[in-house]
Amino acid sequence: MLSKKQLRLDIKAVANALKKRYFYFDVDQFFELESNRKKNQIETENLQNLRNMQSKVIGKAKASGEDVKSLLKNIADLSTKLNLSKSNLQLIQSEINVIILSMPNIPHHSVPNGKSEEDNIEVSKWGKLGKYDFDVKDHVDLGAMYGLDFETAVKISGARFSVMTGKIARLHRALTQFMLDRHSEVNGYTEAYVPYLVNTESLIGTGQLPKFEADLFKTYLHGEKGETKTLYLIPTGEVPVTNMMRDMIIKESDLPLKFVTHTPSFRSEAGSYGRYTRGLIRQHQFEKVELVQVVKAQDSYQALEVLTTHAEDILQALELPYRKINLCAGDLGFSAAKTYDLEVWLPGQNVYCEISSCSCFEDFQARRLQLRYKNKETNKLELLHTLNGSGLAVGRTLVAVLENHQQADRSIKIPSVLQSYMGGLEVMN
RNA sequence: GGAGGGAUGGCAGAGUGGCUAAAUGCACCGGUCUUGAAAACCGGCAAGGGCUAAUACCCUUCUAGGGUUCAAAUCCCUAUCCCUCUACCA
Numbered sequence: 001m002l003s004k005k006q007l008r009l010d011i012k013a014v015a016n017a018l019k020k021r022y023f024y025f026d027v028d029q030f031f032e033l034e035s036n037r038k039k040n041q042i043e044t045e046n047l048q049n050l051r052n053m054q055s056k057v058i059g060k061a062k063a064s065g066e067d068v069k070s071l072l073k074n075i076a077d078l079s080t081k082l083n084l085s086k087s088n089l090q091l092i093q094s095e096i097n098v099i100i101l102s103m104p105n106i107p108h109h110s111v112p113n114g115k116s117e118e119d120n121i122e123v124s125k126w127g128k129l130g131k132y133d134f135d136v137k138d139h140v141d142l143g144a145m146y147g148l149d150f151e152t153a154v155k156i157s158g159a160r161f162s163v164m165t166g167k168i169a170r171l172h173r174a175l176t177q178f179m180l181d182r183h184s185e186v187n188g189y190t191e192a193y194v195p196y197l198v199n200t201e202s203l204i205g206t207g208q209l210p211k212f213e214a215d216l217f218k219t220y221l222h223g224e225k226g227e228t229k230t231l232y233l234i235p236t237g238e239v240p241v242t243n244m245m246r247d248m249i250i251k252e253s254d255l256p257l258k259f260v261t262h263t264p265s266f267r268s269e270a271g272s273y274g275r276y277t278r279g280l281i282r283q284h285q286f287e288k289v290e291l292v293q294v295v296k297a298q299d300s301y302q303a304l305e306v307l308t309t310h311a312e313d314i315l316q317a318l319e320l321p322y323r324k325i326n327l328c329a330g331d332l333g334f335s336a337a338k339t340y341d342l343e344v345w346l347p348g349q350n351v352y353c354e355i356s357s358c359s360c361f362e363d364f365q366a367r368r369l370q371l372r373y374k375n376k377e378t379n380k381l382e383l384l385h386t387l388n389g390s391g392l393a394v395g396r397t398l399v400a401v402l403e404n405h406q407q408a409d410r411s412i413k414i415p416s417v418l419q420s421y422m423g424g425l426e427v428m429n
Numbered sequence: 430g431g432a433g434g435g436a437u438g439g440c441a442g443a444g445u446g447g448c449u450a451a452a453u454g455c456a457c458c459g460g461u462c463u464u465g466a467a468a469a470c471c472g473g474c475a476a477g478g479g480c481u482a483a484u485a486c487c488c489u490u491c492u493a494g495g496g497u498u499c500a501a502a503u504c505c506c507u508a509u510c511c512c513u514c515u516a517c518c519a
Contacts, residue, residue: 004478041479045488052488055500059447068499075499229509249439374439379458381476 001367002103008034017106021329022115025103033096040089047082051075101204102211105364107329108301108338114328120341121328126312127321129345134408138348139399140279142406143168146428148280160269160284162395167428171401171414172287174421176394179289179314180262183391187310189260189291194240196263197231202243205369207335207361208235217266217284233266237290238388242365245294250373250384256303257294260391262287280395281353287394293387294371297363300385301338304360308340311356311391317417320400321345323352337362340389344396348403355396358389 007014007030015025054075061068112121140148147166154161164172183189197219203209208216217233234240241261250257265288280286291310295303308324315322327339336359343352363383366372372381405413411429414422422428 038479041488045479048489049487051499056447058499062499063447072499079499251439374457376458379474 001100001364002106003363003367004100007100014106018104020107020111020113021104021332023104030096030099033092033099037089037092037096040085040092044082044085044089047078047085051078051082054078098210104332104334105337105361107332108360108362110301110326111332111338112326112328115330116328117331119328120331121326123324123326123340125321125323126316127319127345129321130347130404132347132406132408136347136403137406137410138279138346139402142348142402142410142412143279145410146171146402146412150279157284160282162280162283168398170422171418171428172394172398174418175318175397175401176262176287176289177421178317178418179391179394179397180260182314182317183260183289183291183310187260187291187313189258189310192241192244192259192261194237194244194261194263196234196240196266198234198239198243199229199231202239202246203232205243205246206239206365207368208239211334215268217268234263235267236265236388236390237261237263237288238292241290241292242294242386242388243369245371246369248371249381250294250371252373252376255294255296255373255384256299257292259292260289261292262289262394264288280399283395286396289391289394291358291389291391294366294384295387296373297382297385300360300362300387303385303387304338304340304358307387307389308342308358311342311358311389314392314397315342315344315355318397318401318415320397320404322355333357333359335359335361335364337364342392344400346400346403348399348406353396353399354393355400356390356392359387361386361388 002014011027011030011034015027018025054071058068058071058075061071112119114120140150146168147164148168149163149165150161152163156163180191184191200209203216216235219231219233221229221231240263241259244259245257264285266285268284269282291307293303293307312322312324322342322344325341325343327336327341332339339357339359341354342356342358344355345351346353362385365386366383369386371384371386373384374380375382401415401418402412405415407413407427409429411427413427414425419426
């Protein structure tokens, strides 16, 4: 959420900045709502003030035993006016709120111009693409030999789910364990276990709601009296972890906060059929290790650079070639001010595929979350900045390991950092 | 599942209809003292919003949402969360 103050002061500048991401915003409509709000608010507060004063007069009159009948008569009329004005104001304010909640974040100045992923800018590349002097298979074919099974998943759930048994299930788990250990032991994150079902407030806090309900799986908890409570399956571990800090005032000495979590992610991906749908790439349920940081405003862009290297660290350790992309404004997610995507090379499909997305949200989420700290210098409460990044998407990492480390005999070389997690296994065959 | 109790500022904790945005303590900030620190003493200290050049001033907020009342932290209803006893249980 953008700051209301900023919107009031310089709505045109905000609208202009949002054009960069191809979000068009009706300035005139907002301006009218806003001036309406102002008029109504002043009126309402004046009426409220009047009534407060009169009520005090009545209180005093009563205390000294005077007759208050005529005073009560006067105030009745005032109350009617006040209530009318109040509900009017509420209406306007909720209208304004709806608009503000659906406005995306302003891109950072270092974000390239552009409309779609074609305009993203490659920042760096790492690793040598493997040379395969044999017929390269993709992970679906390779996986089938080691226990990756989509047909059984169709039976028990439907399309876009997977079942893994045996060696590949072990490899999948090994990847998760490795990532968690690396981030908590080497990169300085505190491991967190969190709920996979979250309430509406949490999703508003991180920006998935109100705009993107269609992407979520929604569940209903039925109470005894027929009331229902809505909970959503998390689309990413970012939601529960970032919301741990909702409505909190963080001690300055505790900053920065760094958490790593392993959770499944559930995405309905409504309507996103087409590309990349084969195999494990786009699933309704996948595992992810997620990094979350909460930092002071002046530290956030430095933190984004470092956080991204933590995700890169995993790719490098697993010997997976990748490139780092600076997303253009048009391709940025709703809440992000700047995002680096890491794309891993998939020789089975001859493409780079997104495996991590590292974003700085500035105070966009923190404002919704009311996540603040007390600045010692100013002695004021200030919003913190939030960041997160996948470190990494486990399913896609599995794909990358299979495809990059395949050998002519269809065996898979296990990267050395994983071997201890695989009971010492060096080659999977 | 049954029976009770509770939710107040950064924290702890008073407060049962108007003089309470809220005692007190801790924490925090400023000062006195001190070579320096601690202790002691003095002073300050909720958040959000409106208006404003900035003050002043005004409004809102005592878990949330409704209600009663001229007036609600305080009374009523509902929800959420927490605690105690009790039963059951992986």
